[in-house]
Amino acid sequence: MENTNTSISTEALKNRRVSISEQTLGIDNAAFEHNRKVSGASEHNSEHSRRKSILHHGGSNAGSAENIHQYKFELENGRINGNRKRSGLSLSSSIRDKIEYSEQLESSWLYLFCARCHGRxxxxxxxxxxxxxxxxxxxxxxxxxxxxxxxxxxxxxxxxGVTYSIIGDDVAPGGPLFSLATLSIAAHFGGWLFSLTTLPALIGMLLTGLILQNTGLISIEGNYSVVVSNLRKIALVIILTRAGLDLDPNALKKLRITVPKLGLIPWFAEAGAVAVTTYFLLGLPWVWGLLLGSIISAVSPAVVVPCLFRLRNKGYGVAKGIPTLIIAVAGIDDAASVAIHGIIQSIMFSDDALWYQILQGPIAIFGGLGFGIIWGCLAKYVPEKGDSFLVPLRILMLLGGGLIAVFGSESIELGGAGPLAVVAAAFVSCYFWQQEGWDVDDNPVATCFEIFWMMFEPILFGITGTQIKINELEGSTVYLGLACLMAGIIIRIAVTVLVGIGSRLNLKEKIFVSLSWMAKATVQAALGPVALDIVASTNSEQVRYAEMVLMLSVLSILLTAPAGAIIITLSGPKLLTKVTAPVAPPEGWRHRRQSIRDISIINEDPDLEDKAEEGKP
Structure with a gap:
């Protein structure tokens, strides 16, 4: 009898595909009373996937009480359909949602480290x-x-009080460390207030830093300038690690044609347009223009994801996989921007011979990829997959590897290798962990890095805002800079529409996709001040160029982040096709932070161009 129930449950679960919109308790995950998050790049074929849209409720008996009971039995014994299932995998959203304690939760690493302190x-x-x-x-x-x-x-x-007793006046009001703490707290609340308008919170964080700096309320100088620079690098490691962990290898394989074409070609077009316009309008040297173009061309998932989340809940664009496509391209764009920026920076500020400067680009690329792949492969074996401290050790391994890659590559003057190694290590680790049963949407390591980003986001954007001094800006430079940014955005939109020819997207959908990639934020805040940190101690003309790069990076955030969010929200219903039944948001979604993994693939075609080729007679 038990074998009969097991076979029935296995057959029923094999055809199940569940999305974050499914509200029935126990169907999506019988062991927990919360909604799990679904990735923007999750694989789901009709035979093996677990995700199911509200459009596919009919014809499945997986929701019966008998199967739910058997599903619980299989989950508690650590095996579903022959695949190892760990107890910590479904804790992605439990950090924010109030849930009932279960046996799986009490045996997980999260409970051991913090849940016992929370109490009921x-x-x-x-x-x-x-x-x-x-x-x-x-x-x-x-x-x-x-x-x-x-x-x-x-x-x-x-x-x-303890810190003041140890360090002294630097922690007192008016001191640099006190100013840094005040800035971080104020930026957090400024972002929260700004988020009430449904616009990205990072705009409020950036404006908070800008206002506090230009009103003279804070001052971070002296030795703590080095601390600020290091905090920015740590934030960069967290950003890139999240980007690598949110890229689903299987989904990218299916998008192998569309993502590179729609991502990299418009990226190069915008970077080249920014370099050309800044050279002729602002007098920025070619190498500085290319450095600026590599920064400006990155797309910000922090702005795009919440807007797509709201559109996806209403059913817009999910039929052709537009949310998946946009998120995948945003991740590729960020990786390309960071890698090329690091290579250009290494060549610009290197004192080595010309032949070595020429070779620095290939060395940085192959060195960064090599270290990242090796470190990612090491994560498959160390720590051992049965270790009771598996998750915290993997978090420390990935974070430590990323930090040594970024800081170590700068010490050997190969700055482009470090960021590339971070993305590669996270991606390769995610690939091996996925083979062991960790889905992209149920990866507790990715959840931890999302929490790290919550702490570092107000620090990063608040600090970036403080580096813009309004009284030192020239009006003509600002206007010409805005013209350069607009030229790059317009050229990118046009190139994206042209490159999209041949895909299954119609003209309206191509326009929407191109408009959604205009939003800038995270990479610009992390990389914009890097050049100024390097040349700040000199009195050369390079300081003026570095200040111009920082100014245009901040202007790109202020210009495109709110505009991009508004355009995506307003144009989505007009340009995208809506499915017959809207996708309902999970319970309590408004009370937690949306993640890249909240964008699910429901009834989406993975590779648009492959499908188009198959449809030809």
Whole structure:
């Protein structure tokens, strides 16, 4: 009888494909009461995939109580359809969602490290007499939430007191370290306030830093300039690691024609347009123009993903896999920008012989890819996959490898190798972990790096905003810079539409895709100040060029991030085809941060051009 139930459940689960929109408890993941996140590049064929759209509810008996019970049994014993399934794999969204504790959660690494400290949140809340009268709800929080915030504030105050006792005046109000902490906290709240308008929070973080700097409220100088530079490099490692972990090898294989063509060709077109226009309009040397073009051409998933998430929930564009295509190209763009920027930077600031400077490009590419592939392959064997501390050790391995790649490559004057190695290591690691049963959408290492990014995002954008001094800007330079940026964007849009000829996208969809790739943010904030950090100690003409690169990087964020978010939101319903039934958002999605892995593939064609070729008579 048990074998019969197992075979029935296995056959039913083999044909199941579940999306984040499925609300039925126990169908998507019988062991947990929360919605798992679905990747923007997840493979899903009709035979082996677990994801299922709301458009495909009929004809499946996987939701019966008998199969749910058997599914739980198989999950608890660590095997589903013959594949090893670890207990920590479905914790991607549990960090933000309040869920009931289960046996799998209590045995996971997350519970061992932090869940025991949290306690249960379903106990009755004690309140002082008269609390509800003094603080009526919903205008005021419950006493439990108030006490928690007050406790965190007191702990922060104690931490500041200890740091002040050790370091001294640098931590006092007016000191550089105090200014850095104030900037980070203010940028976080500034981003939260800005996000209430549904625009990207990073705009508020950037503006917070710009306002605090130009009003004289903060000042970060002296030895802490080195600290700021290192924090920016750490943020770059986190950005690139997330990009590598969010690239699904199987989906990229299916998009092997569309992604390189629609990603790299428009990227080179925009980079070349920026280099040419800045040379003739701003007098920027060719090498500096190419450096700026490699920065400006990167697309920001931080802006694109939330907007696509809202459109996808309404059913727009999912029939042809447009969300998947846009996210995949954004990841490729970021990797290309960082790698080429590092190569150009290595050549520009190198004092070696001319023949070695010429060879630095190939050396950086092959060296970075080689180190990344080796480190990613090492992650398959170290730590051992049965280790009880598997997830935290893999996090430390990937983070440590990325840090040594970036900082080490700069010490040997091969700055382009480090960022490329970070992306390669994350991608190769994700490939091997996927073979072991870790789906891209259920990767706890990726979830941890997403948490790291939450901490470093206000630091990165707040610091970038402080480096723009309005009183030192020339009006004509700003106007001409904006003209250069607009020229690059227009050329990229036109080239994207032309390159899309031959795919199954119609003209309206090509226009939408090209418009969605105009948003700039994360890479520009991370790489824009790098050149200025290198030449800041000199008095040469290069300082003016580096300041111009930083200014245009910040202007590109301020110009394209809000404009891109608004254009995607408004043009999506007009340019994209809507499926017959909208995709419902998961419960509580508005109360957590959207991730790249929240963009799911539902009824999407993987490679548009391959399908087009198959359809020809």
């Amino acid at each position: 949140d379903n106990t009755p809340s004690w309140e002082p007499p008269g609390w509800k009268r003094a603080c009526p709800q919903p205008f005021c929080p419950t006493y439990r939430k108030f006490a928690r915030i007050l406790c965190l504030f007191l702990l922060g105050l104690l931490l500041w």
